[in-house]
Structures are given as C-alpha cells and as structure tokens.
Amino acid sequence: MKRNRNVKIVATLGPASSDYDTIRALFEAGVDVFRLNMSHGTHEEQGERHKIIRQIEKDLNAPIAILADLQGPKLRVGVFANDGGEMLEEGASFRLDLDATPGDVNRVQLPHPEIFAALKAGANLLVNDGKIRLKVEDCSKEHANCTVIAGGVISNRKGVNVPDVVLPLAALTEKDRKDLEFACSIGVDWLALSFVQRPEDMIEARSLVQGRAKVLAKIEKPSAIEAFDDVLEESDGIMVARGDLGVELPAQQVPPLQKQMIRKCRKAAKPVIVATQMLESMIESPMPTRAEVTDVANAIYEGTDAVMLSAESAAGKYPIEAVTMMDNIAQEIEADSNYRQIIDASRQTDGSSVSDGIVAAARQLAEITTDIKVICCYTYSGTTARFVARERSVVPTLAMTPNTATARALCLSWGTRSVVTPVMDRFKQAVLNAVGQARLTGYAKKEDMILLTAGVPFNVPGSTNIMRVAPCDEALISVSDPE
Numbered sequence: 001m002k003r004n005r006n007v008k009i010v011a012t013l014g015p016a017s018s019d020y021d022t023i024r025a026l027f028e029a030g031v032d033v034f035r036l037n038m039s040h041g042t043h044e045e046q047g048e049r050h051k052i053i054r055q056i057e058k059d060l061n062a063p064i065a066i067l068a069d070l071q072g073p074k075l076r077v078g079v080f081a082n083d084g085g086e087m088l089e090e091g092a093s094f095r096l097d098l099d100a101t102p103g104d105v106n107r108v109q110l111p112h113p114e115i116f117a118a119l120k121a122g123a124n125l126l127v128n129d130g131k132i133r134l135k136v137e138d139c140s141k142e143h144a145n146c147t148v149i150a151g152g153v154i155s156n157r158k159g160v161n162v163p164d165v166v167l168p169l170a171a172l173t174e175k176d177r178k179d180l181e182f183a184c185s186i187g188v189d190w191l192a193l194s195f196v197q198r199p200e201d202m203i204e205a206r207s208l209v210q211g212r213a214k215v216l217a218k219i220e221k222p223s224a225i226e227a228f229d230d231v232l233e234e235s236d237g238i239m240v241a242r243g244d245l246g247v248e249l250p251a252q253q254v255p256p257l258q259k260q261m262i263r264k265c266r267k268a269a270k271p272v273i274v275a276t277q278m279l280e281s282m283i284e285s286p287m288p289t290r291a292e293v294t295d296v297a298n299a300i301y302e303g304t305d306a307v308m309l310s311a312e313s314a315a316g317k318y319p320i321e322a323v324t325m326m327d328n329i330a331q332e333i334e335a336d337s338n339y340r341q342i343i344d345a346s347r348q349t350d351g352s353s354v355s356d357g358i359v360a361a362a363r364q365l366a367e368i369t370t371d372i373k374v375i376c377c378y379t380y381s382g383t384t385a386r387f388v389a390r391e392r393s394v395v396p397t398l399a400m401t402p403n404t405a406t407a408r409a410l411c412l413s414w415g416t417r418s419v420v421t422p423v424m425d426r427f428k429q430a431v432l433n434a435v436g437q438a439r440l441t442g443y444a445k446k447e448d449m450i451l452l453t454a455g456v457p458f459n460v461p462g463s464t465n466i467m468r469v470a471p472c473d474e475a476l477i478s479v480s481d482p483e
Helices: 020-029 043-060 113-118 174-186 199-209 222-226 228-233 242-248 251-267 290-301 319-334 337-345 354-368 383-391 404-412 427-440
Strands: 008-013 033-037 065-069 086-088 093-097 107-109 124-127 132-139 143-150 152-154 190-193 214-219 237-241 272-275 306-309 372-378 397-401 416-420 449-454 466-471
Touching (some): 008 319, 008 404, 020 033, 020 043, 033 043, 043 174, 065 174, 065 404, 093 132, 113 143, 174 190, 174 199, 190 199, 199 214, 199 228, 214 222, 214 228, 222 228, 228 251, 237 242, 237 251, 242 251, 242 272, 251 272, 251 290, 290 306, 290 319, 290 337, 306 319, 354 372, 354 383, 354 449, 372 427, 383 416, 397 404, 397 427, 427 449, 427 466
Parallel strands (some): 008 033, 008 306, 033 065, 065 190, 093 107, 190 214, 214 237, 272 306, 372 397, 372 449, 397 416
Antiparallel strands (some): 086 152, 093 143, 124 132, 449 466
8 A cells, every 4th residue: 555655653453443444444544563562452362453454464465564562571569558559748768678568658569679689879769650759768689768759649559660770670571471472473573672771682582583573672761772772783673662761761851862763773774663652642532732743743854764653543532533643744744845854964874885885876866867756676684675765765665575574574664665576586577577566556657767776696685786777668577567
C-alpha cells in the first residue's frame, strides 16, 4: 500500500484493537508496524493478533512488520497495612527494607535486594512515576533510610525508579525469556528490549534471538544514555522511550536527548522510533491537544523513522482516528519546505564504503533528474535499503528483496516501501523486474525513469556496487503490467 508520507507509524494492539476488521482498518488508515505489548495479554491473545496481521498481509499483498515489546524488570514497593496507602510529608524520614510486614507511614518493603546492593548515600529513589522522591541518607544490603524530598501518597505496589546507579539486574527476566521465545516462535519481525542499561544487555538478547528477529533497544535509563554509542552498535534499532526516561531524568533534558539519539541512529542507518504519550489525550478524546500535535511534528522534523501510538490505539476510544491524525500530521509536515531544509541540513554519512557512495550518488542523481520517480534497490539483508533511507531522499524508495523477513523488517525504515520479488541471478533481469515493480506499485509510469541500485553477485549482504538509470518503457519480466 502506497503511503503519502515517509515517516512510519507504529500502533499498539490491545483490547480496543484485536479483531480483523479493526486491525485492517488501522493498517488502511496508515499503520506500518503493529506492536504487541508483552506486558499485557496472554500468549494466546498475542498469537491470535499475530495471525490476524498475517492474514491481512496476505489479503492485501503488502508486507507488515510486527514488533513484540518485552516488559523488562518491574521494581515495586510492597503493600501497606492501610489499603489506601500513606501520605509522605516533605522532610520526613522513610525506610525501605526487605521485611515483608505490611508498611506504614514510616517504612515499607522493597523486595529487591539487588537495589540495596547497588545503592549509595545520596542516591535518589523515585516512586509512582516520580511523583514521590526519596533521597538515601544511609543504606545497607537490607535497607535504605531516606528523606522525603517530594511527598505524596504512596500505596500498594507502586513502581520504583533508581536513576543514579546501574543496577545489577539483567534486562531479561524469566518472563521476558519466555515471551522472547514465544514471539520468535510465531515469527515477529522486531523485538524491543526494555530496561537496557549497557551493551551487554543487547548482546544477551541477540544471543537468545539467534537471528530470528531484529532487536531494538528501548532507551529509558540514564545509564543507557551514557552508553548510547555502544548500545546502538549492538542494536538493530532504537526506541526513544520517553516515559521512564522522563521520570529518571529531569524532563527538560529529554527533548535534546531525543534529537541527539535520532541523529546518531540516522548516521548509523538504523531505524529509530519516538514513543510515549504522543497523542495521549486521544485515549478519551476524538481530537488531540495542540501540544501533542506539535510533539509529533517535532519528531518528524527531527528525522525520526517512526512515531508510535501506545494506549491510544490499544485501549483508547478512538484508535483509527488516532492513526488518521498521525498520518495527517506527517503529510502536512513533510509538505513543508522547512522540513526538507532541516532534513537536508542534518544529513550525515561517513562515505566509508562502496555501498555508502552508491546510495549517496543515487540520491543526488535522483533529486536533480526530474524524470526519475523512484529509487529501486535490491537488498537481501536490508542494509542497502537502510543506507538509502538514511539519505532521506525526496524521491521514494522501493526496496526489492527475495527475503520476506527483510521486506517486513524494512517497514520500520523511513520512506521505504518493500516488496518481495523472485530471486535474481542476472542484472538485466533485475532491471526489467524493477521497472515492472515500479509501475505495478504506482511509483512510475511508462514515460518515467527509475534509478536502480544492486549488488553483483546477487543475494550477498552488503555487496551493493552498481547504479543504473532505466526507462520504464522497457519490456516487463515476471510481473503483470497494470496498464
């Protein structure tokens, strides 16, 4: 399905979007990647959603990417004797410990010895999404005596964030390992790893995935920011998870960090998703706030590959309207002349390989030759298509691959429409097939031209070494002519 925009839309499925008709309507409204949130729902429910997406993919003959988002460790306090919780006053003392006795206004259990092992005096603890802030005065392996810096009501099993230390916790819990294996067994295209603190977390996840899916890192911890370059190196993509990141860091630091991460991902030719609260008010309202529209717009101006809906599409009252709104925002921003100036000015490339040079030259030639309507790139692993996406060309990109998994994974990359093609073994055949696909998908007509990039020998990852301009009036091979 041809989109009238380049940025991609990720939408989360849930109770409000689990049947065939709704999921298909979401796709037709603009969704490119469907997210399965493994924090909610059973394997049976997520498996059924997966089946529906694959059926829609078959019915519409269009690759669709599926992203499984792993929950990660959840750090929570214990329970209170008073079910309504306790009010912690600013300046008061409060103790966290391993004692399972129900808590009161003076103390509560924190059933995570790993936290106590890593804490030091002066560290901050954030409770209930940062609404309550505690400062550690002294601690041991079994307790932490704190001062309440910002007070509020603390109640049963509220979440705890520890922004100042790297915790000796694996990013993958036992639940995550089971979810990972399930997601890979049904055939998802992307896995998102939560609670990433260090590159070793990504290395461990990739060793378990064993190439069955692409793996992206959710950046939601300050330690992941500090090690971002190394985390990016070990990842296939990045999600800027602004929810927890905005809790663990001062909120004003998140926007510049978002810009920095987007630029680094683009330079590395790895897709990046901006996520969390993008159109939050549309959970209950058919229209977003002006601030939310601006937030989505800014991410697009920054050059992100994708923007994401969470509860808006999973549990909200207006899932299709939320996708439509995001699609409309993207089209409006990309039509703005300032957008193209910003994108061109932020282009970065090392130019360190033949493939880099080929795709850079392809973008330049396509943009100065008005007869060229589409860049067609043959890719086996998806690397060449991601290099083309990094260029952020005015001319659309059609990625052709014999690998279905690659076609689906590329649904997350900026401006890339992917199609599954037969295996090519001759360059002439590849040219004719590219012409046919460009016309069949509506990107070019008989009087137009295409620009083709490919690697000879074919089907060897990272071997792009040829660029050719071809007229679209050549005979077609292995594809039906729509005219």
